[in-house]
Amino acid sequence: MEGRSQPTGRYFIHRIRSLEMETTTNHIKKLNSFFELYKQMHAQKLILAYQGDISQGLTKAFSALAVDSLSKENEDDRVKNRVFHVIVEALQNLSKHSYDHDSGAPARPGSGMLFLAKLDNCYLLTTGNAIQKDKRPEIENMLTMINGLNEDELKELYKKQLRDSRLSDKGGAGLGFIDMAKKTKSKIEFEFIEINDKTEFFLYQIQIKK
16 A cells, blocks of 8 residues: 555454453553554554444444445545445354354354555455354365456356355355455455464455545
8 A cells, every 4th residue: 555554454453462461450551552552543544443243233333334434535425335335245244154262153143353444545444253263265265266356257256156046044255255356346365363273363354446
């Protein structure tokens, strides 16, 4: 990005972990750490940041909040629509495809983290959630395949997924990723961080160009 480093999910995980390690007896130091986190978030131009359970009501509220923030910036309606669409897809993925941080059991409600930052030439969405360790190869192969497709190939793959109608009641994360890549015309950057022998933290980031 021009003139500014991109905020990353790994960075914010490290900052949150550092806060958890602060001694509870030194309240001033602990509060100062939160202020340092605030300054970093402000410097990275975050307009939306959340960590916790994901519900349908929260999805509606956050997507509306993001669009309201963009409206105050007089952002183009096409950009606002793309941001809205991608946030809804991302939150639905978190809601349906999250796992317990420690045990790896399916999490209900789903939970995770989501950050939306405004950069010079795009909006940058970052999300993260715990997954079962054995889910990693499937997700990694799927995103690598999606990132290797051009615009026309993404459209055809999306249509094929819809025609096949092989989605379970849980919903298809793959279809959501395809749709986000198709709508944004951007590659999906992703990373896995080991939590324990059962779970990993799955992070992905996508640009929504202005």
